[in-house]
Amino acid sequence: MSNIRDFDGYKPTWCPGCGDWGIGAALKIAFSQLGFTPSSIVVVFGIGCSGNMNDFLNAYAVHSLHGRAIPNAIGVKLANHKLPVIVVAGDGDCYGEGGNHLIHAARGNHDITVIVHDNRVYGLTTGQVAPTAQKGFKSKSTPVGIIESPINPLSLALTQGATFVAQAFAGDTLHTIEIIKKAIEHKGFSIVNILQPCVTFNKVNTYDYYLKRLYKLTADYQADNYQIAIKKTTEMNEEKFPLGIIYQVRRPTYTEQLTQLNKNTLTEKERYLDFNLLFSDFV
Ligand SMILES: Cc1ncc(C[n+]2csc(CCOP(=O)(O)OP(=O)(O)O)c2C)c(N)n1
Numbered sequence: 529m530s531n532i533r534d535f536d537g538y539k540p541t542w543c544p545g546c547g548d549w550g551i552g553a554a555l556k557i558a559f560s561q562l563g564f565t566p567s568s569i570v571v572v573f574g575i576g577c578s579g580n581m582n583d584f585l586n587a588y589a590v591h592s593l594h595g596r597a598i599p600n601a602i603g604v605k606l607a608n609h610k611l612p613v614i615v616v617a618g619d620g621d622c623y624g625e626g627g628n629h630l631i632h633a634a635r636g637n638h639d640i641t642v643i644v645h646d647n648r649v650y651g652l653t654t655g656q657v658a659p660t661a662q663k664g665f666k667s668k669s670t671p672v673g674i675i676e677s678p679i680n681p682l683s684l685a686l687t688q689g690a691t692f693v694a695q696a697f698a699g700d701t702l703h704t705i706e707i708i709k710k711a712i713e714h715k716g717f718s719i720v721n722i723l724q725p726c727v728t729f730n731k732v733n734t735y736d737y738y739l740k741r742l743y744k745l746t747a748d749y750q751a752d753n754y755q756i757a758i759k760k761t762t763e764m765n766e767e768k769f770p771l772g773i774i775y776q777v778r779r780p781t782y783t784e785q786l787t788q789l790n791k792n793t794l795t796e797k798e799r800y801l802d803f804n805l806l807f808s809d810f811v
Pocket residue numbers: 574575576577578579593594617618619620621622645647649650651652653658
């Protein structure tokens with residue numbers, strides 16, 4: 529185990545009581561329990577209150593554009609597939625503006641871990657509606673209630689080929705740590721949807737709201753059964769929240785199927801393009 533404090537960045541500016549605190553702590557503890565150091569991993573952040581963790585967590589990191597955390601992470605992984613690559617993004621980032629990237633990362637079984645702070649709202653921009661908000665949710669951008677039905681992120685990831693699909697609750701740090709660790713250890717595309725109360729801009733999906741509706745999967749749950757997993761994810765449509773690993777199977781990852789990367793990572797290869805040559809005419 530490495531030192532948890534090594535992952536400390538600046539003091540977080542999250543609102544008191546925000547679920548992001550629990551997720552931030554869970555990530556640092558998971559990293560340290562996995563024996564990582566800040567320079568042995570790469571974390572790619574989206575834009576949002578969740579993405580602001582870029583400043584609060586010390587590690588090699590990219591604070592990407594809104595909705596573009598996943599393609600940046602895939603790029604890092606393709607350059608050096610031996611590195612653990614973790615995405616930390618909000619629901620708006622990952623299921624809204626970046627929803628297309630989620631689909632293609634899942635179907636490619638890219639070996640990255642996506643941690644989603646699902647607070648059902650755009651937190652950083654002060655409370656517009658997000659794609660996971662329940663139909664009728666009133667927000668700054670939907671004053672009379674959102675018309676669309678919510679995205680079911682678990683069903684979406686599962687049906688598009690994700691080989692690890694899990695859910696956690698920001699109010700249960702110990703359980704979240706265990707799920708994050710298993711997601712990172714999984715070989716292939718993994719996603720953890722974390723139910724995260726936004727105490728400032730979402731007065732509906734509170735800690736109490738989730739505590740009344742969530743439950744943990746039992747030890748005899750068969751996580752390798754696709755049909756059972758599909759059924760489990762659809763419980764979300766009725767506002768019932770299973771916590772734990774809903775689906776996990778082992779399939780070849782993207783880079784495992786790329787013959788050029790069978791032996792070495794791209795960064796280890798002797799012959800690579802010297803990008804300075806491209807710019808030599810301009811300097
Ligand atoms: C390309 C682009 N579009 C829109 C924005 C404005 N913007 C910043 S954060 C954000 C929403 C963040 O919501 P979410 O991803 O759910 O993160 P949260 O703040 O809730 O953690 C938006 C729309 C932006 N910065 N860049």
